[in-house]
Amino acid sequence: MTQDYKKELKPAYTMLTIMEEAGRCLLCYDAPCSKSCPAGTDPARFIRSVRFRNFKGAAETIRGNNALGAVCARVCPTENYCQLGCSRSGIDKPIDIGGIQRFVTDFEEKTGMKILEKGPATGKKVAIVGGGPAGLQAAASLLQKGYEVDIYEKNEKPGGFLRNGIPEYRLPNHIVDVEVERIAGLGAKFCCGTEVDGAKLEELKKDYDAVLVAVGIGEAQILDMFKDNPYACPGITFLAEVAKKGGEIDLPDNAVVIGGGDTAMDAATTLKILGVQNVTCVTRKELADFRASREELETARANNVTIIDGYAPVEVDGKEVKFKHRRLKSELEIEADLFVLAVGQKSSAGKLGLDTASFEDIHADGNVFVAGDIVQGDKTVVAAVQKGKDAAEAIDKFLGGK
């Protein structure tokens, strides 16, 4: 079953089908799609390029704006962003903007286009702590502005949640590799396997003209009642383990996932794809105000995950958990070999001696800047990309760029 885990679930467009989808686009005046990308992508522009058979121009539009365009094409919750106000909904359904972006960035890769260029050297150096999407985008933007960039990453490889959170059937490692290589090609130096602590941060502050902290919110959390329960595992820990082993993990006979966000859906679908017979996802929220993106919810359902909404765990005894409905008089008891708890994460910034609450401002203190999930705002890849761009902009200004 591991075959499926690594294979992208969503089929790619072909040269023929892409023209059908681009042909559905109405080429709107004052296009709504282009006003609702958090990273300022202009979908109307690149879809029009596809429509007029200028695939390379489409790639330039995407890549010039987003160093992780191929990643976002696959993981963006487009239904909340660019596709939300799509005029085509007035006829049938929105344009599959993510799918078109994926086709274009695949085309870019296949034809070996080199779109981003290193800027003329400023002679200044920036250290980035954390090689997730925020750090990667900031690196790309800074390199284009002519800064030297070193990225300090705790893990063996950069990518953050792109590599150890989002499962491969949604985002193959290969795509992350290509995006990272492109940034390395611009001149970024990666110091992987280097965890930065408070002392190291002080060093970096002295050795570099500026430091960007983009460590994400990767500290796992678990509900108190599951503490020391050998059958319980936090969602991101579980997904990181699956990612690390390429899907080759010991499978439970049946599993319960607790939580109703994207991590919960990913964990539940992953378990199903890997071949677990019974996967039940129990969520406190009711489906009407669900946090997970619709696409993630639909993927979980399409893979036969049982979803029970409105129930919260009240009692645990080894493999047995009792849930109660939040409003109704109703109880539920499930026995499982594995409990995956996707109930949120904590900021990793505390380990660097920084304020652990979420930052309001990109400019934290002195020559230290912050970006990504640890900064207030949406916790999505595309939001991290925009925050990375903002941070690069702020650092450039701070260091006297135009």
Place this chain on the structure above:
Amino acid sequence: MVKKDLSVEFLGVHFENPFCLSSSPVGNCYEMCAKCYDAGWGGIVFKTIGPADFLIDEVSPRFDALTKEGTPFVGFKNMEQIAEHSLEENLADLRKLKENYPDKVLIASIMGPTEKDWEELARLVTEAGADMIEMNLSCPQMTSHAMGSDVGTNPELCKKFCQAVKRGSSLPMMAKMTPNITDMVPVAQACLEGGADGIAAINTIKSICNVDLNRKIGLPIINGKSSVSGYSGKAVKPVALRFVQQLRDGIPGVPISGIGGIETWEDAAEFLLLGATTLQITTAVMQYGYRIVEDLKNGLEHYMEEQGVDSLMDLVGAANGNMIPAENLDRDYVVYPEFDNDKCIGCGRCYISCFDGAHQAITWDDEKRRPSCDHDKCVGCHLCVLVCPVRAIGKGEIVMKPGRKGSPEEKAV
């Protein structure tokens, strides 16, 4: 990001890129032309200007479109005449455009019933600051036979009018041809003899797009009636390309401004390769707006990069030599189609087309739902290649016809 120099020299005038509006409502007044220049077009052929006393009286509605399945505007029919603004207004707009956009190319399109009118109009637009003149010898919907496409089929008349324009102006001048003619070369030749410096082709093709089946009237309906009128857009590209090629064949090296059905950079490149130096567009702009120039330019720049050329002029006419008379084509071999069974999705369209439209050479496996080709019957027409919805059929084995000399390896298929 790609950056290539798209500039061309045409009739001694420098264009920052070859893309121009063709004469039509897309370049009808100052505001439109200003927006068009701002959008990045290299030049504009202003809407055809007629003599002061010529009355323009348009119908409503005045357009129709040919559609096919999900595609709107395969072809476009219009019943417009020439500029509806007064001569003074048009000249004032030309003047203002040249003042505010000195580096962009401004071309005045003119048309008149008499030699005197042509001469006078040429003089007026020259005074107004145009960089070049285009003679509209080709509008198919003028109500007077002294004006319009009938003129464009008469070489002597065209020559006289060209001479008149040359008397009125020393600006470079191109004559715009009608495609409603079997052979364009004699007319173009006459125009060059009359002083034209280049040829613009094509104007619209006389057409009826659709008929209202209940009311039994062609479209568009104007108080219960309709008329034959000009057809343009993507559907006319093949006709336009044919004329461009034949002009270059008949009058080697003739400078051409190519027009007809250009929408994408690929269309544009085709016109260039067949010998056009500048490119003019109307229908695609009417449908999509001036913004199409962004992808036309950028796409062409990428094409130059792929082709390794630094000047567009290196591409102009590069395909002319590869169009030869049909009787000179190599008829010694057959290229059999090759079926990729993994790509095939089993629709059977190739089978239907081969049986009903070709040579019954495809055998259909009912069980597996897969085609196979019988080389004894297949003539290598490649109808199947064109109908396959997933491009599962390609060029396969090349075989010499019995008794012919040469070998398959030397054939450029």
